[in-house]
Amino acid sequence: MATRGDRHLHAIQLARQLAALGARLKTIHLVTGLPPRQAQRLFFPDARAIPRGRAPDSAEWYHGANLILRADACLIGAKYRQLRSQGLRAGEALLLAYRAYQAVTTRPCRISLDRAFSLVSYIDGIWLARAPTLAVLMCPDCGCAFLAAVGTVAQPGEACPFCRLLARFDQDHRIQASYPAHPTVDMTARQLGMLDLFHQLKLGAKGDNPPE
Ligand SMILES: [Zn+2]
Known part of the structure; x- marks a missing residue:
């Protein structure tokens, strides 16, 4: 014990x-x-290094964010949910989900640790939130896990953030530049590579934890 x-x-x-x-x-x-x-005292000996400014609050932010930010939030939320369902405590799951997100995106990361903290608070109804307001759903079209308001039912043809990203992928350089893990010449292969990446992030919980 x-x-x-x-x-x-x-x-x-x-x-x-x-x-x-x-x-x-x-x-x-x-x-x-x-x-x-x-x-x-322990971690910010220089008081000027303490992160300041308004803390992000994601209760409504997610629904109004642009497509890339929403996809980022889904990557973090889906990984967090998966780790929680494997029995990890909330703090560990937040840390590992954020690192998994860092591993697949460009720097500087578009979503801060504080934003991720806020998002998972609303997924679990803990820390900043009194009850869950964001749920992790499975898209019936692409199979990716995505975030939606609690009570939403995933319907075929309603295009989750990943379906939209994939549909726009070959015309949108910002999307291409945002997830650079699979550089290949053929655009279809890049698209598949990106989808593969999302699936890996969703499914590959074991063995991909970065060293402490
Ligand atoms: Zn989808």
């Missing part, structure tokens, strides 16, 4: 990794339980 010391050490380690990814003190506090002042 884990001792108090074990749990505290674990909280510190998680906090350190969140801080390294640019998390705000409030995010670190809510995820790990470490008091903000302690997190500041």
Whole structure:
């Protein structure tokens, strides 16, 4: 059984990794339980380095975001949901889902750790949220997991963000540049490669966790 010391050490380690990814003190506090002042003392010796400004709130943001941002949010949300269903705790699942997202996208990442934290809060109804307002659904057309308002039923032909990305892929250089993991000459192969990438991210939970 884990001792108090074990749990505290674990909280510190998680906090350190969140801080390294640019998390705000409030995010670190809510995820790990470490008091903000302690997190500041431990990880932000230079007070000027503390992330400031308005924290992102994703309750409504997702529905109004552009296509690439929504696809990014879906990548994070789907990975988080999958890791949670495998029994990971929320903080670990957030950290690993964010790293999986970082691994497939261009830098600087379009979605911050704080934004990802907010998104998964609304998926699980924890931390910032009192109840779930975002659900992870499976698209009947492309098979990708995507986010939608709780209560939405995925219907064939309604085009999830990934269906839309794929439909626009060969005309839209921004989309091509945003997911550069599979550079090939043939556009159809690139499209398939991108879809493959999304499926890998959705399905490949085991063995792809980056080293600590
Ligand atoms: Zn789809």
